[in-house]
Amino acid sequence: MNGLRQGLAVAMAIARKDAISELRGRQAAGSTLFFAALVLLLFGFALGPDSRRLAEAAPGLLWLAIVFGGLLTMARLHQLEADDGAFEQLALYPVDRRAIYAGKALAGAAVMLVLGGLLLPIVAILYAIPIGTAWLPLLIAVALGAIGFAAIGTAYAGLTVRMRAREVMLPLLMLPVVAPLLLAAVKATAASLSGDPLGELGSWLQLLVAFDVIMLVVGAGTYGFLLED
Amino acid sequence: MKTRILGFVALAAVIGAAVNGLFVVPADLNQGDAQRIMYVHVASAWIAYASFGVTALAGLGYLIRRDLRLDALALAGAEVGVMFTAFAIWGGMMWGRPVWGVYWQWEDPRLTTTALLLALYIGYLLLRRLTDDPARRAARAAVVGLIAAVDIPIVHFSVLWWRGLHQGPTIGDPSKILNPSAPLQFVLALLAMLAAFTLVWAYLLIRRYQLARLEWQLEEDARRGLVQTARLALPGAAAAEEPAR
Numbered sequence: 001m002n003g004l005r006q007g008l009a010v011a012m013a014i015a016r017k018d019a020i021s022e023l024r025g026r027q028a029a030g031s032t033l034f035f036a037a038l039v040l041l042l043f044g045f046a047l048g049p050d051s052r053r054l055a056e057a058a059p060g061l062l063w064l065a066i067v068f069g070g071l072l073t074m075a076r077l078h079q080l081e082a083d084d085g086a087f088e089q090l091a092l093y094p095v096d097r098r099a100i101y102a103g104k105a106l107a108g109a110a111v112m113l114v115l116g117g118l119l120l121p122i123v124a125i126l127y128a129i130p131i132g133t134a135w136l137p138l139l140i141a142v143a144l145g146a147i148g149f150a151a152i153g154t155a156y157a158g159l160t161v162r163m164r165a166r167e168v169m170l171p172l173l174m175l176p177v178v179a180p181l182l183l184a185a186v187k188a189t190a191a192s193l194s195g196d197p198l199g200e201l202g203s204w205l206q207l208l209v210a211f212d213v214i215m216l217v218v219g220a221g222t223y224g225f226l227l228e229d
Numbered sequence: 230m231k232t233r234i235l236g237f238v239a240l241a242a243v244i245g246a247a248v249n250g251l252f253v254v255p256a257d258l259n260q261g262d263a264q265r266i267m268y269v270h271v272a273s274a275w276i277a278y279a280s281f282g283v284t285a286l287a288g289l290g291y292l293i294r295r296d297l298r299l300d301a302l303a304l305a306g307a308e309v310g311v312m313f314t315a316f317a318i319w320g321g322m323m324w325g326r327p328v329w330g331v332y333w334q335w336e337d338p339r340l341t342t343t344a345l346l347l348a349l350y351i352g353y354l355l356l357r358r359l360t361d362d363p364a365r366r367a368a369r370a371a372v373v374g375l376i377a378a379v380d381i382p383i384v385h386f387s388v389l390w391w392r393g394l395h396q397g398p399t400i401g402d403p404s405k406i407l408n409p410s411a412p413l414q415f416v417l418a419l420l421a422m423l424a425a426f427t428l429v430w431a432y433l434l435i436r437r438y439q440l441a442r443l444e445w446q447l448e449e450d451a452r453r454g455l456v457q458t459a460r461l462a463l464p465g466a467a468a469a470e471e472p473a474r
Contacts, residue, residue, distance in 0.1 A: 152376065155372065155376065156373075156376075159356075159369050159372060159373070163356075163359055163360065164359050165359055169352075169355065169356060169359065172352050172355065173352045173356060173373060175348075176345045176348035176349045176352065176377075176380075177349065177376060177377065177380045179345050179384060179387075180380070180383045180384045180386075180387035180388075183387050183388070183391055184387055187391065203390065204390075207383075207386075207387055207390065210383070211383055214379055214383065215376075215379075218375060218376055218379050219376075222292070222371075222372040222375060222376070225292055225368045225371070225372055226368070226369065226372060228368065
């Protein structure tokens with residue numbers, strides 16, 4: 001019991017530190033949001049001015065923007081530490097590695113939730129879709145998506161951070177793994193927006209929950225091996 | 230020597246199964262000769278899944294036992310698996326064009342799953358090439374292999390739902406070939422091909438494993454300054470001199 005409490009304290013401390021350095025940092029969170037918003041704008045150009053087509057594609061475009069922004073977020077959460085040589089020290093702390101993982105994943109999920117939450121109104125404005133009535137399921141979908149993405153992103157960012165060509169390797173490794181998450185999140189978002197006429201929202205949210213739980217377990221179990229090397 | 234015999238047996242088995250599938254078994258009434266592709270296509274898909282199972286289990290074993298031989302096995306599984314996956318996708322596309330009318334059928338959950346499978350393990354192989362230290366490479370690869378293996382069933386189910394919740398069953402679903410109404414001859418031809426492919430698989434797996442051990446030995450020697458250039462070694466020689474770790 002004591003160990004669990006200590007682990008939680010460690011996780012919270014790491015999450016707090018990461019979230020603060022992310023939100024207060026000059027180069028970080030703001031530019032990611034701007035990048036993701038820019039992606040949404042460019043999708044508009046790519047698909048043409050047909051507003052119906054844009055509204056139909058909106059859930060998918062929103063999630064692609066979140067995924068791209070999320071990749072940057074995950075990489076940076078580890079990069080800051082690796083650049084300063086603090087990563088080795090983090091690995092040397094005599095605490096449960098799962099707690100370190102949990103803290104990092106929590107910070108990643110929180111930053112991504114903020115990102116997704118801010119992108120929702122941008123999508124609503126750019127693609128003219130009403131999100132007012134569906135904000136709760138939308139936020140749940142974004143939160144579940146953020147957790148799952150951070151669960152894998154933390155493990156893979158920890159893996160690639162000290163690698164050559166890490167800028168390529170992180171998306172290359174992550175994108176195929178998050179494919180089911182993307183699929184379920186897009187479906188859940190589309191169902192929320194259309195008022196869930198087929199009653200499928202629950203299934204997709206369940207799939208997201210299952211994905212999150214499985215990836216958190218695997219990530220927590222393997223993160224220690226990545227810190228070791 | 231034993232491996233070489235296995236290689237010849239595998240070659241003979243594949244030739245036998247191919248002759249059977251191409252000339253002995255009659256063509257399918259609906260799909261015509263295109264259906265013959267299924268014998269190699271389904272067999273390679275199964276073998277691919279088995280390969281990635283080997284990779285995941287060997288990787289898990291490495292994380293527990295820290296034995297680099299298990300890592301060599303994981304590598305062998307991934308590389309052979311990528312080859313069979315690519316082969317399965319290629320076969321599926323060749324089959325899909327005449328039967329479905331398109332090379333790529335988004336509504337087929339197996340095809341989409343297999344494409345992601347290929348992407349997952351190409352990433353795995355790339356990761357290996359970008360890490361030099363053997364122990365570090367083995368640990369990283371093991372983690373990626375495990376996450377990929379856990380991901381595959383989720384991918385499969387999500388794609389199944391993705392299709393299932395919106396559309397009716399696709400006509401020409403590959404599983405229909407194996408339904409009970411399929412003539413026994415077809416099923417036997419597929420099983421014969423599967424057996425032949427399993428022999429090829431075992432042969433390639435063993436050879437790739439041996440090669441990985443040799444490569445590792447060479448890396449180790451180069452690090453110690455024992456060799457300057459690549460040297461030739463006999464397949465049997467490497468297994469004997471395994472430095473204790």
